Amino acid sequence: MNSSMSMQNMIEAKGLTKKYADFVAVDGIDFVVKRGEAFGLLGPNGAGKSTTMKMIASVSKRTGGELTILGKDPNKYGPEIRAHLGVVPQQDNLDRELKVHENLFSYGRFFGLSRKFLKGKVEELLEFAQLTEKRNSKAEELSGGMKRRLTIARGLVNEPEILMLDEPTTGLDPQARHILWDRLFRLKEQGVTLVITTHYMDEAEQLCDRLIVMDKGKIMAEGSPANLIREYSSKEVLEVRFGSSRNAEVAEQLKGIGDRIEILPDRILIYSENGEADLRTILTRGLDPVTSLVRRSSLEDVFLRLTGRTLVE
Amino acid sequence: MSLINASVDSAIAIAERRRNKLGSSVYSGRSSVVLERGFMALKTSNWIIVASGFVEPVLYLLAFGFGIGQLVGAVSGSNGQQISYAAFIAPALLATSAMNGAIYDSTWNVFFKMHFAKLYQTMLSTSLGPLDVAIGEISWALLRGLVYSLGFMTVMAALGLITSWWAILAIPGAVLIAFGFASVGMGITSYLKNLHQMNWINFFMLPMFLFSGTFYPLSIYPDWLQAFIQAWPLWHAIQLERAFMLGNLSPEIFGHILYFVAMIVLGLVFTTKRLTALFMR
Ligand SMILES: Nc1ncnc2c1ncn2[C@@H]1O[C@H](COP(=O)(O)OP(=O)(O)OP(=O)(O)O)[C@@H](O)[C@H]1O
Ligand SMILES: [Mg+2]
Numbered sequence: 156m157n158s159s160m161s162m163q164n165m166i167e168a169k170g171l172t173k174k175y176a177d178f179v180a181v182d183g184i185d186f187v188v189k190r191g192e193a194f195g196l197l198g199p200n201g202a203g204k205s206t207t208m209k210m211i212a213s214v215s216k217r218t219g220g221e222l223t224i225l226g227k228d229p230n231k232y233g234p235e236i237r238a239h240l241g242v243v244p245q246q247d248n249l250d251r252e253l254k255v256h257e258n259l260f261s262y263g264r265f266f267g268l269s270r271k272f273l274k275g276k277v278e279e280l281l282e283f284a285q286l287t288e289k290r291n292s293k294a295e296e297l298s299g300g301m302k303r304r305l306t307i308a309r310g311l312v313n314e315p316e317i318l319m320l321d322e323p324t325t326g327l328d329p330q331a332r333h334i335l336w337d338r339l340f341r342l343k344e345q346g347v348t349l350v351i352t353t354h355y356m357d358e359a360e361q362l363c364d365r366l367i368v369m370d371k372g373k374i375m376a377e378g379s380p381a382n383l384i385r386e387y388s389s390k391e392v393l394e395v396r397f398g399s400s401r402n403a404e405v406a407e408q409l410k411g412i413g414d415r416i417e418i419l420p421d422r423i424l425i426y427s428e429n430g431e432a433d434l435r436t437i438l439t440r441g442l443d444p445v446t447s448l449v450r451r452s453s454l455e456d457v458f459l460r461l462t463g464r465t466l467v468e
Numbered sequence: 469m470s471l472i473n474a475s476v477d478s479a480i481a482i483a484e485r486r487r488n489k490l491g492s493s494v495y496s497g498r499s500s501v502v503l504e505r506g507f508m509a510l511k512t513s514n515w516i517i518v519a520s521g522f523v524e525p526v527l528y529l530l531a532f533g534f535g536i537g538q539l540v541g542a543v544s545g546s547n548g549q550q551i552s553y554a555a556f557i558a559p560a561l562l563a564t565s566a567m568n569g570a571i572y573d574s575t576w577n578v579f580f581k582m583h584f585a586k587l588y589q590t591m592l593s594t595s596l597g598p599l600d601v602a603i604g605e606i607s608w609a610l611l612r613g614l615v616y617s618l619g620f621m622t623v624m625a626a627l628g629l630i631t632s633w634w635a636i637l638a639i640p641g642a643v644l645i646a647f648g649f650a651s652v653g654m655g656i657t658s659y660l661k662n663l664h665q666m667n668w669i670n671f672f673m674l675p676m677f678l679f680s681g682t683f684y685p686l687s688i689y690p691d692w693l694q695a696f697i698q699a700w701p702l703w704h705a706i707q708l709e710r711a712f713m714l715g716n717l718s719p720e721i722f723g724h725i726l727y728f729v730a731m732i733v734l735g736l737v738f739t740t741k742r743l744t745a746l747f748m749r
Contacts (some may be wrong), residue, residue: 244593248589
């Protein structure tokens with residue numbers, strides 16, 4: 156059915172659109188996810204990330220554009236596509252009437268997997284989620300982070316080719332977060348394609364080969380974390396503070412330093428190729444910042460540049 | 469893709485088997501796993517609530533059948549034979565048992581799973597389709613109706629109220645009745661948005677129970693009221709079970725059966741539509 160070329164594309168979206176009544180949640184976006192890739196969706200609250208994830212997971216119908224997952228149209232092949240997917244929704248929806256191990260078992264049965272296969276699989280996943288000791292607890296008795304881990308483990312029960320993770324690490328402690336990153340790396344090594352949304356830029360930088368930044372349903376930028384930083388930010392960022400009352404007036408005298416200057420209420424950011432050199436220039440101009448800091452530019456800088464610093468509701 | 473699990477069918481292989489079959493976008497032929505999940509959750513259900521649904525018709529049978537029955541004496545069945553009052557109302561209460569079990573599960577429990585537990589959302593993120601979920605959940609409700617009516621029949625047998633071999637047909641009759649009510653019950657529930665609207669279901673259930681020819685023949689009503697009551701499902705259910713229990717079979721029973729088949733189909737269609745609209749829109 157599929158040529159080997161198109162098999163390389165696990166997910167293809169062209170002009171993908173989702174409207175809720177008159178409101179456009181996803182506004183004609185184009186992207187491709189290749190086999191074995193870790194693909195990220197970033198964007199502020201309400202950007203349309205979860206809506207996009209749901210359309211890929213074939214639990215939400217697009218209202219416009221084209222979408223294929225493994226070459227198949229989710230409108231026609233919903234159940235079949237979902238068999239390829241592991242889904243970790245933004246909000247845990249565990250079966251609260253069942254115990255921890257039953258949650259994994261019954262979910263596997265929904266896919267039609269045999270009891271024999273699931274017996275081993277459930278143990279493996281309990282281990283993975285580090286919930287072996289909680290196996291007989293009711294799902295609703297777990298802590299928030301444990302629920303999250305169980306939801307992630309549940310998404311792996313059908314050994315998916317594509318794992319969809321909607322803010323997987325929200326609510327996890329740093330240990331659990333790092334363990335999960337490690338597990339995701341290993342899944343990726345095994346050839347699993349990952350689609351991830353996150354609000355943690357360090358996580359996106361760590362995990363994603365390529366990502367899109369969305370805002371108000373549209374794609375603002377696309378590329379690898381390194382490329383995006385190169386394109387939308389500078390190599391380094393120099394942060395200087397002159398005290399909140401002086402920042403604005405001092406900014407006048409900083410003209411010409413760095414590629415771009417951003418004045419925030421509490422500090423001034425100077426995007427530059429060489430932060431230390433620029434700091435020396437500032438000092439030679441006779442300005443004496445209260446504190447100064449040179450750091451590498453990060454995805455967070457890109458994100459804020461593309462989507463603005465203010466909350467838009 | 470990988471050969472490691474060649475002996476075990478992968479989720480993908482299982483799902484692809486249904487490709488191009490009729491309804492493959494909403495049905496994966498696996499509603500039984502939904503039932504399986506019901507059995508798993510059974511351990512944690514509240515047994516007092518479950519038992520109370522069964523006890524209710526039994527209490528009616530004892531209070532009315534043997535209490536009021538003392539005052540009423542013998543009544544004539546539809547083909548003129550003399551029967552005890554208890555034997556007259558017992559089939560109606562049997563039909564009510566089947567209805568109660570099916571309705572409790574397909575309304576309140578379904579509402580909870582749909583809006584609070586988000587269970588259907590979970591099921592529909594797997595390779596199950598909305599029709600699998602509808603059939604599975606309706607069958608689960610049906611089973612409760614069947615268990616109630618089997619329990620009720622046991623009570624009837626113990627009280628000597630089963631006199632005809634035709635009574636065995638009351639069991640498939642109860643299955644049909646429970647199926648019909650479960651299907652329509654889930655269909656309606658899937659359209660309700662809050663607990664306030666859910667209370668309307670009870671509002672209809674009680675009068676339907678009291679006036680559908682349960683405790684006396686419909687013939688005491690004026691014609692227009694008879695016609696009105698004959699439009700409601702419980703009347704058909706009672707007629708069907710009374711015919712089986714008393715062995716008065718007539719062609720009319722096909723009409724009653726047809727009524728319930730229609731309920732089953734309509735309930736399934738609307739439940740599937742609504743689940744799709746709610747969780748896959
Ligand atoms: N079922 C729905 N009905 C109507 N509007 C919806 C629905 N689901 C989402 N929206 C709207 O679509 C927009 C995008 O929502 P979405 O959940 O995709 O955002 P998101 O990028 O995942 O945000 P967050 O980071 O907060 O999770 C929001 O404005 C939201 O209000
Ligand atoms: Mg979201």
